Amino acid sequence: xxxxxxxxxxxxxxxxxxxxxxxxxxxxxxxxxxxxxxxxxxxxxxxxxxxxxxxxxxxxxxxxxxxxxxxxxxxxxxxxxxxxxxxxxxxxxxxxxxxxxxxxxxxxxxxxxxxxxxxxxxxxxxxxxxxxxxxxxxxxxxxxxxx
Amino acid sequence: xxxxxxxxxxxxxxxxxxxxxxxxxxxxxxxxxxxxxxxxxxxxxxxxxxxxxxxxxxxxxxxxxxxxxxxxxxxxxx
Numbered sequence: 045x046x047x048x049x050x051x052x053x054x055x056x057x058x059x060x061x062x063x064x065x066x067x068x069x070x071x072x073x074x075x076x077x078x079x080x081x082x083x084x085x086x087x088x089x090x091x092x093x094x095x096x097x098x099x100x101x102x103x104x105x106x107x108x109x110x111x112x113x114x115x116x117x118x119x120x121x122x123x124x125x126x127x128x129x130x131x132x133x134x135x136x137x138x139x140x141x142x143x144x145x146x147x148x149x150x151x152x153x154x155x156x157x158x159x160x161x162x163x164x165x166x167x168x169x170x171x172x173x174x175x176x177x178x179x180x181x182x183x184x185x186x187x188x189x190x191x
Numbered sequence: 192x193x194x195x196x197x198x199x200x201x202x203x204x205x206x207x208x209x210x211x212x213x214x215x216x217x218x219x220x221x222x223x224x225x226x227x228x229x230x231x232x233x234x235x236x237x238x239x240x241x242x243x244x245x246x247x248x249x250x251x252x253x254x255x256x257x258x259x260x261x262x263x264x265x266x267x268x269x
Contacts, residue, residue: 102268169268171266175199176268
């Protein structure tokens with residue numbers, strides 16, 4: 045089982061498909077794994093009052109956020125029989141259509157990863173102090189709030 | 192005692208600063224917020240949580256030692 049000290053979950057800018065592909069490839073040596081499950085959060089080009097969101101600019105209370113990510117990680121390992129887990133979140137500007145959150149859980153068996161992934165993603169949305177400024181095409185903005 | 196106050200997201204926008212030092216007597220979180228809302232009227236009516244040394248606290252929590260107080264607007268991760 046992979047357990048690590050608090051580490052930096054944040055990546056500057058969007059999370060690239062290549063990064064995600066490489067991350068999957070790195071697990072091919074871990075042959076006790078029988079099931080992976082991946083969540084990718086993507087920035088939506090919502091239209092609000094006739095204006096379209098073109099990007100989100102993410103900021104965070106870094107120290108507390110990394111501590112929360114660590115706690116979520118520890119709780120998830122205690123609750124579910126996972127082989128490993130990876131979480132990456134963007135900071136800075138992520139354009140509509142790009143990936144801002146990458147959660148990757150792996151286990152010997154499939155049922156565990158379905159439950160664990162949902163648990164991790166919901167915990168991130170509720171407990172981690174990350175803030176999002178939604179930028180419209182005319183450069184005005186509003187603040188994102190998780191529902 | 193000295194407090195470090197940190198502002199994030201829309202609250203940093205409302206105060207136009209991200210961090211400041213504040214000298215104050217021991218007080219509850221609500222008392223501190225009242226003081227800050229007088230200094231920064233744009234904070235009024237905003238929805239936020241308060242963390243002391245990175246732990247979320249209730250508004251009746253008493254601050255009686257040097258600490259980092261963070262004003263956190265609604266979370267928007269993911």
